[in-house]
Amino acid sequence: MKLLLLLFLCVVGTLAQVEYDDYEGEAKKEPKATVDPRGHRPVSRGRETYSSGPAAPPPVSGASRYRGRPTAAPVGKVKVEKEEYPESGGCTHMSEKMGVLCPTGCELKKTIQKQERNVKPTVDQLKRSVDELTQSTNSIYGYVMDMTAEVAQRQRVTEGNGMLVGQYTDSLETQHAYVKDAVDVTFPQNIKILQAVLEKIREKIQRLEKAVTTQRAKCQAPCKVSCPIPVVSGKECEEIFRKGGEDSQMYLIRPDPLSMPYKVYCDQTSQKGGWVVIQSRMDGSVDFGRRWDDYRRGFGNIAFDVGKGHCETPGEYWLGNDRISQITKMGPTELLVEMEDWSGSKVYAQYEQFTVQGExxxxxxxxxRYSGTAGNTFLDGATELFGENRTMTIHNGMMFSTYDRDHDKWIPGDPSKQCSKEDGGGWWYNRCHACNPNGRYYRGGAYTKYMAKHGTDDGIVWMNWKGSWYSLKSISMKIRPFFKS
Structure with a gap:
């Protein structure tokens, strides 16, 4: 590109020189007016200088300057006449003083004019080529600028795509690490856990299969009811007795026609019968140190068969506070408490009024209205004690307490001062008791504080008969409707 521009400038310079000179067609024009060659002398800053030597030829062009050593100017004014130099067509100077005729460049002009016809078409063609090249150059420049802008745009897009790809790469690496951790660690752990669960399920299935096999073996023969329930039933045992159920055994009673019937043991022999047994202790086979909900619902074994085909032997159980409350609210109710020591002696305590309110x-x-031979512990408390020590053992008017629901009078709110927790069972404790029918079962009767779990009299105690440190062999509580004689 630079070479073409340099060539173009050279041609333009040559054309300018050609245009400056006269063409052949201009040779016939009128000769120009004669011009004094000294009139083209460069303007000097100082005055003209003179030389004593021979006269120097006049300058040919405006670029010449005077030479030689300057001399002093002649005294006075010297009149110099103007000489005329004939012009010979601009090719030679015709002055004799010049010595010879000097060529002025006419031959060069002619030579250039002769070559003009060959050079000018080539120059014109070259100009057209230069113009075309200029246009092509401009087009190419515009195209290059567009390409540069597009490259910059694509570079920005590429950088954006690079950032996006980087983000995707980071996310992919995170997901890959998570998947790898899950495959290498989590999945094997979960598989082990599932395998352990599967083994447990297999064991349970095996136990179930064994139970099914056992049950099938038992069911090969017709089932026999070992403890059939008599057909006669009623609201309570008194009604059953009047209906003909005079044998002491297990029956179904239904105090409320809107509720389901349930099993009880009916004592139909003591004091003319009709008693619903609400509590029974006889061999220590049932644990009475239970929670509030157990005492509310009831627990234990109602009765069992000793080989006579009927459940006529009472078991150890608590009927349930809800059921006891329901029966006593049906009308006036009396309570009979029977007990026996380890020597076979028996006593009882009877109350003409007995009521248990709701939860x-x-x-x-x-x-x-107490009567009996055991001593009135419910109303009088422990008669062997005196003053406040005795009154704090009275049970009448007390709320029911268990080790998880403390309602006694012994420092309420203090978990270390709970009668039920120390005395082994649920009961209507005060601070704490004169009787403890639901206490721990001690065989042999007498026991000591060193045998007790908390060092207290936590046995089956009726203090007004045997004192604090004697646990009875058996005790039962029974209720029936009270009728005035």
Whole structure:
């Protein structure tokens, strides 16, 4: 590109020189007016200088300057006449003083004019080529600028794509690490856990299969009811007795026609019968140190068969506070408590009034009109004690307490001062008791504080008969409707 531009400038310079000179067609024009060659002398800053030597030829062009050593100017004014130099067509100077005729360049002009016809078409063609090249150059420049802008745009897009690819790469690496951790660690751990669960399920299935096999073996023969329930039933045992159920055994009673019937043991022999047994202790086979909900629902074994075909032997059980409360609310109710020591002696305590309120009041106890041989612990407390020590053992008017629901009078709110927790079972404790029918079962009767779990009299105690450190062999509580004689 630079070479073409340099060539173009050279041609333009040559054309300018050609245009400056005269062409052949201009040779016939009128000769120009004669011009004094000294009139083209460069303007000097100083005055003209003179030389004593021979006269120097006049300057040919404006670029010449005077030479030689300057001399002093002649004194006075010297009149110099103007000489005329004939012009010979601009090719030679015709002055004799010049010595010879000097060529002025006419031959060069002619030579250039002769070559003009060959050079000018070539120059014109070259100009056209230069113009075309200029246009092509401009087009190419525009194309290059567009390409540069497009490259920059694509570079920005590429950088954006690079950032996006980097983000995707980071996300992919994170997901790959998570998947690798899951495959290498989590999955094997989960598989081991599932394998352990599967083994446990297999064991349970095997136990179930064994139980099914055992049950099938038992069911090969017709099933026999070992403890059939008599057909006669009623609201309570008194009604069953009047209907003909005079044998002491297990029956179904239904105090409320809107509720389901349930099993009880009916004592139909003591004091003319009709008693619903609500509590029974006889061999220590049932644990009475239970929670509130157990005492509310009831627990234990109602009765069992000793080989006579009927469940006529009572077991150890608590009927349930809800059921006891329901029966006592049906009407006036009396209570009979029978007990036996380890020597076979028997006593009883009877109360003509016995009522247990609902759970909303924590099953408050109310008794009245004692009679019997065991001693009135419910109303009088422990008669071997005196003053406040005795009154704090009275059970009448107390709320029911278990080790998880403390309602006694012994420092309420103090978990270390709970009668039920120390005395082994649920009961209507005060601070704490004169009787403890639901206490721990000790064989042999006498026991000591060193045998007790908390060092307290936690046995089956009736203090007004055997004192604090004697645990009875058996005791039962029974209720029936009270009728005035």
């Amino acid at each position: 909303a009041t924590n099953y408050i106890l109310a008794v009245g």
